[in-house]
Amino acid sequence: MDNVIDSRRFWQNLIFLVFWGCLSLTNVKACPASEIKPLAQKPSEIDYVQGLQYALSPSYTNDLDNTVQLAEKFCDDYRQQNPDSKNLAIVSDLDETLLDNRPFYKVNPKFNHKAYHEWVISNVAPLLEPTAKFLSRERKNGYAIFLLTGRRERDRVATTYNLVKQNVDYDGLFLKPNDFKGHAYDFKTNVRKAIEDMGFKIVENIGDQVSDLYGGYAIDCVKLPNKMYFVP
Numbered sequence: 479m480d481n482v483i484d485s486r487r488f489w490q491n492l493i494f495l496v497f498w499g500c501l502s503l504t505n506v507k508a509c510p511a512s513e514i515k516p517l518a519q520k521p522s523e524i525d526y527v528q529g530l531q532y533a534l535s536p537s538y539t540n541d542l543d544n545t546v547q548l549a550e551k552f553c554d555d556y557r558q559q560n561p562d563s564k565n566l567a568i569v570s571d572l573d574e575t576l577l578d579n580r581p582f583y584k585v586n587p588k589f590n591h592k593a594y595h596e597w598v599i600s601n602v603a604p605l606l607e608p609t610a611k612f613l614s615r616e617r618k619n620g621y622a623i624f625l626l627t628g629r630r631e632r633d634r635v636a637t638t639y640n641l642v643k644q645n646v647d648y649d650g651l652f653l654k655p656n657d658f659k660g661h662a663y664d665f666k667t668n669v670r671k672a673i674e675d676m677g678f679k680i681v682e683n684i685g686d687q688v689s690d691l692y693g694g695y696a697i698d699c700v701k702l703p704n705k706m707y708f709v710p
């Protein structure tokens with residue numbers, strides 16, 4: 479009898495450990511916005527050099543595709559399940575979400591702020607195609623598209639040109655004030671609140687940082703892969 483109980487306990491413990499092991503190894507990809515918790519410190523997996531290697535690998539391409547598909551499915555399902563809902567909106571981050579800075583990172587194996595800003599104002603960042611297609615498709619389906627970035631107002635013209643010359647259609651572009659000090663999530667939460675105060679319902683919030691997603695004012699959120707850097 480004891481042997482039977484020991485055996486059952488062994489399998490229960492094994493299943494428990496495997497289950498929690500999977501959870502701890504899996505980053506948040508999609509969840510209700512209300513469940514996102516802020517990260518107090520940089521996750522151990524974030525490393526500029528190794529993160530760039532991952533960003534240039536087929537795994538990144540797959541992970542990006544899969545996570546954008548989660549956002550697309552949620553938006554499609556929401557519209558079908560709420561056919562009378564009006565003023566639906568999607569909020570999207572820019573860098574490493576819609577704009578692809580890998581060409582810059584590839585030639586700058588050590589991050590340099592001045593060089594990065596020169597890259598931003600050169601307005602040549604290509605699009606991350608899965609996100610660009612998702613936003614374009616959902617805009618045609620009736621969602622308003624609001625772009626919300628940690629870039630500063632001083633970069634508005636370059637950023638606008640970077641987007642428009644690649645045929646990105648959107649309904650609003652929000653940048654940090656030049657003198658903003660504080661956490662990214664404070665700025666982004668306040669902008670999402672302002673968007674909802676205008677009368678929009680933010681169905682999806684998509685970004686590559688937890689700070690893009692934390693703070694509410696969205697129904698669902700999707701975290702895209704980025705192991706290169708962490709924005710608190």
Ligand SMILES: [Mg+2]
Pocket residue numbers: 571572573574575685686687
């Ligand atoms: Mg970003």
